[in-house]
Amino acid sequence: MKASFFLDKVRKGKPLVHHLTNWVTIYDCANIVKVFGAAPVMAHATEEVTEMTSLSSALVLNIGTLTTDFIEAMKLAVKSANKKNIPVVLDVCGAGATAFRDKKVFELLEAGKIDVIKGNASEVARIAGLDVATKGVDSTDVNQDLTEIARQLAEKRNCVVVITGAVDIVADKQKVFKIKNGHAMMANVVGTGCMAASVIGTFAAISDDLAEGISAGLCCYEIAAECAAEKASGPGTFKEKLFDCIFTLNSDIVDERQKILAIFANS
Amino acid sequence: MKASFFLDKVRKGKPLVHHLTNWVTIYDCANIVKVFGAAPVMAHATEEVTEMTSLSSALVLNIGTLTTDFIEAMKLAVKSANKKNIPVVLDVCGAGATAFRDKKVFELLEAGKIDVIKGNASEVARIAGLDVATKGVDSTDVNQDLTEIARQLAEKRNCVVVITGAVDIVADKQKVFKIKNGHAMMANVVGTGCMAASVIGTFAAISDDLAEGISAGLCCYEIAAECAAEKASGPGTFKEKLFDCIFTLNSDIVDERQKILAIFANS
Amino acid sequence: MKASFFLDKVRKGKPLVHHLTNWVTIYDCANIVKVFGAAPVMAHATEEVTEMTSLSSALVLNIGTLTTDFIEAMKLAVKSANKKNIPVVLDVCGAGATAFRDKKVFELLEAGKIDVIKGNASEVARIAGLDVATKGVDSTDVNQDLTEIARQLAEKRNCVVVITGAVDIVADKQKVFKIKNGHAMMANVVGTGCMAASVIGTFAAISDDLAEGISAGLCCYEIAAECAAEKASGPGTFKEKLFDCIFTLNSDIVDERQKILAIFANS
Numbered sequence: 001m002k003a004s005f006f007l008d009k010v011r012k013g014k015p016l017v018h019h020l021t022n023w024v025t026i027y028d029c030a031n032i033v034k035v036f037g038a039a040p041v042m043a044h045a046t047e048e049v050t051e052m053t054s055l056s057s058a059l060v061l062n063i064g065t066l067t068t069d070f071i072e073a074m075k076l077a078v079k080s081a082n083k084k085n086i087p088v089v090l091d092v093c094g095a096g097a098t099a100f101r102d103k104k105v106f107e108l109l110e111a112g113k114i115d116v117i118k119g120n121a122s123e124v125a126r127i128a129g130l131d132v133a134t135k136g137v138d139s140t141d142v143n144q145d146l147t148e149i150a151r152q153l154a155e156k157r158n159c160v161v162v163i164t165g166a167v168d169i170v171a172d173k174q175k176v177f178k179i180k181n182g183h184a185m186m187a188n189v190v191g192t193g194c195m196a197a198s199v200i201g202t203f204a205a206i207s208d209d210l211a212e213g214i215s216a217g218l219c220c221y222e223i224a225a226e227c228a229a230e231k232a233s234g235p236g237t238f239k240e241k242l243f244d245c246i247f248t249l250n251s252d253i254v255d256e257r258q259k260i261l262a263i264f265a266n267s
Numbered sequence: 268m269k270a271s272f273f274l275d276k277v278r279k280g281k282p283l284v285h286h287l288t289n290w291v292t293i294y295d296c297a298n299i300v301k302v303f304g305a306a307p308v309m310a311h312a313t314e315e316v317t318e319m320t321s322l323s324s325a326l327v328l329n330i331g332t333l334t335t336d337f338i339e340a341m342k343l344a345v346k347s348a349n350k351k352n353i354p355v356v357l358d359v360c361g362a363g364a365t366a367f368r369d370k371k372v373f374e375l376l377e378a379g380k381i382d383v384i385k386g387n388a389s390e391v392a393r394i395a396g397l398d399v400a401t402k403g404v405d406s407t408d409v410n411q412d413l414t415e416i417a418r419q420l421a422e423k424r425n426c427v428v429v430i431t432g433a434v435d436i437v438a439d440k441q442k443v444f445k446i447k448n449g450h451a452m453m454a455n456v457v458g459t460g461c462m463a464a465s466v467i468g469t470f471a472a473i474s475d476d477l478a479e480g481i482s483a484g485l486c487c488y489e490i491a492a493e494c495a496a497e498k499a500s501g502p503g504t505f506k507e508k509l510f511d512c513i514f515t516l517n518s519d520i521v522d523e524r525q526k527i528l529a530i531f532a533n534s
Numbered sequence: 535m536k537a538s539f540f541l542d543k544v545r546k547g548k549p550l551v552h553h554l555t556n557w558v559t560i561y562d563c564a565n566i567v568k569v570f571g572a573a574p575v576m577a578h579a580t581e582e583v584t585e586m587t588s589l590s591s592a593l594v595l596n597i598g599t600l601t602t603d604f605i606e607a608m609k610l611a612v613k614s615a616n617k618k619n620i621p622v623v624l625d626v627c628g629a630g631a632t633a634f635r636d637k638k639v640f641e642l643l644e645a646g647k648i649d650v651i652k653g654n655a656s657e658v659a660r661i662a663g664l665d666v667a668t669k670g671v672d673s674t675d676v677n678q679d680l681t682e683i684a685r686q687l688a689e690k691r692n693c694v695v696v697i698t699g700a701v702d703i704v705a706d707k708q709k710v711f712k713i714k715n716g717h718a719m720m721a722n723v724v725g726t727g728c729m730a731a732s733v734i735g736t737f738a739a740i741s742d743d744l745a746e747g748i749s750a751g752l753c754c755y756e757i758a759a760e761c762a763a764e765k766a767s768g769p770g771t772f773k774e775k776l777f778d779c780i781f782t783l784n785s786d787i788v789d790e791r792q793k794i795l796a797i798f799a800n801s
Contacts, residue, residue, distance in 0.1 A: 035455065042291050042331070044334070048364075048367035066577075068581065097585075098589075233778045235781050237774050240507055243504075245501065293558050298725075307724065309598070310599060310631075312600060314602065508767070510768060510770025512768065514770075
């Protein structure tokens, strides 16, 4: 599988990606879609979400700064996405932090078909119903467990599960991809996690096999991060150069740097 | 007409520009006003918009992430602006995308005097009541038509109409300005359109002839974009350098680069 | 007192700083906490603020884009912070601009214990109940008066009062610190004032003596601004380099550049 193939498809297809996301990184989420050559749209009024989603090729939900009203708008958007049969990505941002947040995440998971659940190790563990301390789950020692957690949740929820981290895990019922690209600087700036969800939505929009397309998207994003880190003098300039490097990313760089490990269930 | 004259006036007058805008690019809208040497203020509580607008020298409205409540606050702000006789700029962001958006835009247009309607070709065509496919309107082939659309809408609504694009069109009932400055990179980054509305508001605040002042403002903004593009390595660094270049813009650069074509009705 | 000591404490303690802030600079507020090595969280739903604050080590409130509902959420957060005995910082952003804003600020001041009131000269003067013209208060001529205003308000409200400006004043009932670091470029970009409140919250979280820790935090922030200004070509690149310089700030630079004047009541 070549990530550059999917990058090309995004740039040619220019999918419209509808977001209902948090107010902290909303600009970054829109801009990352744009610099990948696709088209972001942000709209959350209950009176228009149904129609806006119906015009789009993917839906990205992020509960970072959730409110009850906002979650209701998300539910309408999910129904509309399901009707049009476009992929729905749910970033379970901050799951586990408060009882309200947990309650609302599960309401969303029951509101319709969620195609991709995305979070860091502790957030996804929470959704999987595990009673693991965050610290333990995040450590590399339980790396094997993370793959298993992702796989089981993918099976249980009949969806793709993405656990982001130093190594990203993308699992569906049949296979697991591990993306080993990226750079430590990503953890030093606000927004890289939220942007990952937008990248997932953008690549899901143009992919027949979601897990494959999503892995390609994360790989491209993180290769750009590697290039940006080489040119940056800290997290501020890193983020701007990340946008530059995505915009100027070409197949040669992606092919050369791609580090995706694919594991198939019956291999 | 010299755009640099208006730039100087903005820097000396430091007008306060009240915004009710979208949550995606709200920072950029505030910052562009600031780096031009003027003063932005963002406030949308219905309990204070009337008073905040009454303290300001221009009002900028952008419906990007509209809700019913937010539009109600905008209506109060329009009434306050009309009472104080300061210019009101309406960015019809996303007009035509959903029925709700169209309904709310027309409610705003009826809520009081809107002095400037601003959008891209398809958005303005929608407001003008035309049944043109977006693709067609955006193409350069119908450039002549765009001027006519702007002119007729300006006459119908008794306001200035701004259509942004590779060439910007600024029309009132008597005249049309075409601003040929700018750079293709502007289309690769989220926020350049929204910032244009803030620039329009800032220059409208200090101009006797709105169409003239607005044209000067867009010209300055786009000359800075030309300078920024020369120094940037992609859309991320471009936006930061755009702020730098506006801040350091001087009369010599503006006079040298200005490309404004003026067409008068009876010429 | 060495500011570098507190910087080290922030980086080791990585305090969680809960924000209820404005929608304009919310990203910058989160990111400044992050690049200092601490952890930001933004959450405002009334159903979860109490719990989110209870997980945090400091609470930062900023009324920039206030609404009635948002202020109610802030009140719940203040109560939760008081219960857990963590510092509450209130940025009285825009106090004095409208009657609504003034009313809501005073409601917040009565809602529980506010540990730090932060604003520019005219905002703090307003809170202090003074009838001073903004222009006069901001001038350096009344520098002495600003110290006195801060001191008296600190006594009256039994809190720390921070007045930001070319020289920052941090006063509690016993002492006053004057921080003379910083750079004029800070005034040319939107967000430096809001970020100062986030820095105050971050350093308050790890300090036994609030006025001392806050002064150290502002000193570190402004030394980074000095370094950033030396490398920037304008306000756009300045802000990105500010994040870089905070991230790479070390004790040597801080010790070398620190300009804090301490005045004790009985000295």
